[in-house]
Amino acid sequence: MELSYIKKIIRLLENSNVDELEIEEEGKKIRVARNRQSTANFGFPASAPMSYASGAAQHLPAAAESKPAAPTKTEKQYHEVRSPIVGTFYRSPSPDADVYAEVGQQVKAGQVLCIVEAMKLMNEIECDADGTLMQVMVENGKPVEYNQVLFLIDKG
Amino acid sequence: MFKKILIANRGEIALRVIRAAREMGIKTVAVYSLADRDSLHVRFADEAVCIGPPPSKESYLNIPRLMAAAEVTNADAIHPGYGFLSENSGFADICAASGLIFIGPSASAIAKMGDKALAKETMRKAGVPVVPGSDGLVADLNQAKKITEQTNFPIIIKATAGGGGRGMRIVREISELENAFQTASHEAETAFANSAVYIEKYIEEPRHVEIQVMGDRYGTVVHYGERDCTVQRRHQKLVEESPSPAITQEIRDAMGEAAVKGAQSVNYLGAGTIEFLLDKDKKFYFMEMNTRIQVEHTVTEEVYNVDLLKMQIEVAAGAKLKKVMARPQWHVIECRINAEDPNHDFRPSPGKITTLHFPSGFGVRVDTHAYDGYEIPSNYDSLIAKLIVRSKTREEACEKMFHALEEFVVEGIKTTIPFHKKLMRNETFRSGKFDTSFVENFDFKEKPQQG
Numbered sequence: 005m006e007l008s009y010i011k012k013i014i015r016l017l018e019n020s021n022v023d024e025l026e027i028e029e030e031g032k033k034i035r036v037a038r039n040r041q042s043t044a045n046f047g048f049p050a051s052a053p054m055s056y057a058s059g060a061a062q063h064l065p066a067a068a069e070s071k072p073a074a075p076t077k078t079e080k081q082y083h084e085v086r087s088p089i090v091g092t093f094y095r096s097p098s099p100d101a102d103v104y105a106e107v108g109q110q111v112k113a114g115q116v117l118c119i120v121e122a123m124k125l126m127n128e129i130e131c132d133a134d135g136t137l138m139q140v141m142v143e144n145g146k147p148v149e150y151n152q153v154l155f156l157i158d159k160g
Numbered sequence: 161m162f163k164k165i166l167i168a169n170r171g172e173i174a175l176r177v178i179r180a181a182r183e184m185g186i187k188t189v190a191v192y193s194l195a196d197r198d199s200l201h202v203r204f205a206d207e208a209v210c211i212g213p214p215p216s217k218e219s220y221l222n223i224p225r226l227m228a229a230a231e232v233t234n235a236d237a238i239h240p241g242y243g244f245l246s247e248n249s250g251f252a253d254i255c256a257a258s259g260l261i262f263i264g265p266s267a268s269a270i271a272k273m274g275d276k277a278l279a280k281e282t283m284r285k286a287g288v289p290v291v292p293g294s295d296g297l298v299a300d301l302n303q304a305k306k307i308t309e310q311t312n313f314p315i316i317i318k319a320t321a322g323g324g325g326r327g328m329r330i331v332r333e334i335s336e337l338e339n340a341f342q343t344a345s346h347e348a349e350t351a352f353a354n355s356a357v358y359i360e361k362y363i364e365e366p367r368h369v370e371i372q373v374m375g376d377r378y379g380t381v382v383h384y385g386e387r388d389c390t391v392q393r394r395h396q397k398l399v400e401e402s403p404s405p406a407i408t409q410e411i412r413d414a415m416g417e418a419a420v421k422g423a424q425s426v427n428y429l430g431a432g433t434i435e436f437l438l439d440k441d442k443k444f445y446f447m448e449m450n451t452r453i454q455v456e457h458t459v460t461e462e463v464y465n466v467d468l469l470k471m472q473i474e475v476a477a478g479a480k481l482k483k484v485m486a487r488p489q490w491h492v493i494e495c496r497i498n499a500e501d502p503n504h505d506f507r508p509s510p511g512k513i514t515t516l517h518f519p520s521g522f523g524v525r526v527d528t529h530a531y532d533g534y535e536i537p538s539n540y541d542s543l544i545a546k547l548i549v550r551s552k553t554r555e556e557a558c559e560k561m562f563h564a565l566e567e568f569v570v571e572g573i574k575t576t577i578p579f580h581k582k583l584m585r586n587e588t589f590r591s592g593k594f595d596t597s598f599v600e601n602f603d604f605k606e607k608p609q610q611g
Binding site: 089090152 | 194209210211212213219224225227228229231232233258
C-alpha cells in the first residue's frame with residue numbers, strides 16, 4: 005500500500021464520525037483507528053474495562069498522532085521531574101525562542117526546564133536535581149496532569 | 161447540548177454523572193487525586209486528569225487545578241456533584257467567568273441559600289413557613305436573651321455557616337444560655353471560620369422531610385414530592401424513604417407548593433432540595449435549602465421514575481420543564497452503606513474490600529463506586545454504596561431491604577450493613593412512627609452470639 009493511500013484513509017477518518025476503519029484488498033489489510041488521545045486524552049487505557057475503545061490506541065499507525073517515545077529500559081534509575089500542576093507543556097518561553105534545555109545538557113536544581121501554562125498563566129517549572137537531561141517525556145504543546153513525568157534526569 | 165462535561169467530584173456520584181452523560185452522548189472528563197487513581201469514575205470516564213495529591217484541598221477543592229483540567233480537555237460544562245465545591249458560589253462564578261456552564265443554580269442563588277440566616281429570611285419573605293426565632297444573626301448574649309423571651313424555650317443556637325450538626329447547641333432554660341452561646345460561636349469559628357449564629361425555636365420530636373425541586377431557565381420550578389430522612393445519627397442521614405409515612409397527599413401538596421414558591425423566589429435553576437422540619441402536629445417549617453443534587457436523589461428517581469441527573473444536564477442546557485403531579489406509585493427505601501463500624505461508634509473503616517457482592521433483582525438498585533479488590537482511601541467520606549429498594553407498600557419495602565442487605569457481602573472492612581438489617585426488623589422503624597431522636601435511642605449493637 006502506498007503512503008499516499010494510507011494518508012487518504014487517515015484524513016477520511018479524521019473528517020468523519022467513524023472511530024475505526026479496516027480495509028482489506030489484494031491480500032493486504034490496513035486498520036486505522038481513532039486515538040482518543042488526539043483530543044487531549046489523559047486516559048489510563050491500560051486499566052480500563054475491556055469493552056472500551058481505548059484498546060484501539062494500540063493499533064494506531066505511526067503516521068497519525070505521534071506519541072512520546074517509549075521510556076527506555078534504564079529509565080527507573082533516572083530521577084523523574086514531575087508536573088506540580090495541570091496545564092499545557094511548553095519547552096521554550098515563547099514559540100520563537102530556544103528550548104530551556106536540550107537533551108544531553110547538564111542541568112541544575114532550580115533551573116527552569118519548561119513552562120506549564122494554565123489559563124493564560126505561564127508557570128515556570130524548575131528542575132529539582134542536578135544532572136544530565138536524558139529524556140523529555142512530553143511533546144511540546146501537549147497537556148499534562150498533576151504528577152505526570154516531564155523529564156528524566158541522570159543524576160550521574 | 162454540551163459536548164463534554166468535566167465532573168468535579170469523585171466516588172459514586174461521579175460515576176452517576178458519567179452514566180447520565182453517556183446515555184446522552186456527552187463525553188466525560190474525570191478528575192482525580194493520586195488516592196483515586198484506581199477509582200471507577202476514572203476508568204469509566206472518556207478522559208481522566210490527575211489534579212493533585214490525596215488531600216481534598218489540593219485536589220477536589222483546588223479550583224485552579226480544576227479549571228486548568230477543564231481548559232486542557234476543552235470541557236464546556238462542569239458538574240460539581242454533591243459536597244466539595246457544589247455549593248461554593250465562588251466556584252460557580254469562576255466557571256461562568258471562564259465560559260463554562262456550571263450545572264447547577266446561579267452563584268447568587270447558592271450564596272443566598274448557603275447563608276442559613278439569609279436563606280431563612282428569603283424563604284419567609286416568599287411566604288414559606290419558617291421556624292420562629294431570631295430575625296437573622298444574633299449579635300451578642302443580650303440579644304440572645306431578648307429573643308428567648310419571645311420564642312420561649314427550648315431553643316437552638318445554630319451557626320449560620322454551619323452544617324453536619326456542628327456549631328449547634330440546644331438550650332432548655334435560661335441558665336444554660338450563656339455557656340451555650342459562647343461554645344456554639346466558638347465551635348462555628350473553628351469549623352467554618354465564621355462565628356455568627358442565629359436562634360430558632362427548637363422543634364421537639366421533629367421529622368426531617370425534604371422536597372425535591374427542579375427549576376429551568378424560564379422560571380418554571382416543579383417538585384417531585386418528598387423524602388423522609390428522619391433516621392439520622394448526629395445529623396448524618398442513614399436511611400431515606402419516600403413517600404414519608406408521616407404525611408398525607410394534602411400535606412405533600414402544601415409542602416411542594418411552598419418549596420416551589422421558595423425556589424422561584426431565588427430564580428432557582430437545576431436540582432435542589434428544600435428541607436423542612438415536621439413537628440408532631442404535622443406542621444412544617446423551612447429548615448434549609450441544599451442547592452445541589454443530593455446523595456438520596458436515587459429515592460426520588462425510583463418513586464417517580466425520573467432520571468434527575470439527566471434532567472440537571474438538560475435544564476442547564478436550556479430545556480423547558482413540564483408540569484409534574486407528585487403522586488407516588490411505589491414505596492422506596494434507601495440505606496447508605498458506609499465503611500464504618502456500627503459496633504464502635506461508627507468509626508471509619510477504610511481499607512481493602514477483599515470480597516464484594518451486591519444484591520440485585522426486581523426492585524433492587526445499588527449505586528456504588530466500589531468493586532472487588534477496591535482500596536477505600538481514608539481521605540474522603542465513608543459512603544461506599546447506596547442500596548435502594550422499591551416495593552408496592554412500605555411493609556414490603558422493609559422486608560425487601562432486609563433480604564437485600566442479607567445478600568450484600570462486603571469483606572475486608574466493616575460496614576453499616578448489620579445496623580441496617582436490625583433497623584429493617586425493628587418494630588418502631590416498621591411502624592413508621594418515630595422522630596430524629598430514634599437512632600440515638602436505638603440499640604443496634606451486635607450481641608456476641610448473634611449473626
